[in-house]
Amino acid sequence: MDFYRVLGLGPKLQLNSVELQQLFYGRSRELHPDRFARAEPSVRAAALEESSLLNDAYRTLKDPVSRAEYFLKHRGFDIGEQGTKDVPPELLEEVFELNMALEELKSGDESARPQLATARDHFAALLAQSDDELTNLFAAHDASPAEAVLRQIRGVLNRRRYILNLLRDVNGYLSN
């Protein structure tokens, strides 16, 4: 896991954002091109590459969701791949119903609007809930790393992605 290595971090899912930023600034200074102005071209190139890796690492790890996706990918999970279907059936039902309501609204049936507003609030709450779940699962994993916990995290990530897509659609239509 290069992103963890370049920041000098151990493989933890819980990261403190202030500490992470300090590590990033510290490493950025160490790798600053000015320091390598008179170095061998190969050394300079290596520092530049490391510096670009560092930027990607910080951008990915500072966000808990992209961090978890990165982490899971390097633990052999097919996160972000089309084909992951780890979603609870009840959520599928809700997603389906909400899409039906969206379609009615699109076809000009304004009576679907209040239902959509209710659904949006419900899905916003589900989103907040999945964020809490992630926080708890991160802590559980760091306390005792286990494949089962990572699988649970993947389930939450999938659910979250679904909810985000829906919220975007619903908000788009409600604001029209």
Added chain:
Amino acid sequence: MAYSDKVVDHYNNPRNVGSMDKNDPHVGTGMVGAPECGDVMKLQIKVDPATGIIEDAKFKTFGCGSAIASSSLATEWLKGKTVDQAMEIKNTEIVNELALPPVKVHCSVLAEDAIKAAINDYKKKAVPAEVNA
């Protein structure tokens, strides 16, 4: 990316859109989704209990053109097949028929999953009924 003529045709004129009563003991319902793209697909079959032949199939899909075309095609293929034959339908056949590009292969996988989910739902319902008979 251009869709094939067959995808466009199914997208513009989807076959068998609709739903059946999911509480009907002869109706099997499969609901599947792909979180990555937000797709959700419901596919239902109605089976003649005497012959085991699928007499009707309906679907409703929220998703991209390829997902809609894959499930539309699936319902066409399901009608007239036995449940066991239906279980044999492979996503690769859907890919070939619709000329789906690699990035859309997952849509056909979703359709295959929906078929299997519908059949499993039907079988789950049918078993207790047969025990009683």
